[in-house]
């Protein structure tokens with residue numbers, strides 16, 4: 001099963017096994033990790049699941065939709081690797097991805 005390493009708001013890290021097809025947000029919430037609030041439940045309408053994806057893994061996920069890009073325009077702390085974790089769907093090739101929760 002692929003693993004995701006989450007960098008939490010206190011800069012500690014947690015590595016979690018995530019089933020293929022589950023989003024990076026869903027796994028974080030299921031494991032009660034701080035930093036990814038996911039207020040809209042994954043409907044791409046809140047941006048409280050904002051994360052920075054480390055450069056070496058960015059290409060392994062699908063490109064952001066227009067909807068995701070528009071939401072990120074108004075999020076705080078946006079940088080090149082910014083994504084909404086609810087839109088990052090895990091597959092085996094993503095094993096080892098490291099994401100940093102962007103606390104508002």
Ligand code: FES
Nearest residue numbers: 040042046047086
């Ligand atoms: S959970 Fe709301 S945009 Fe991702």
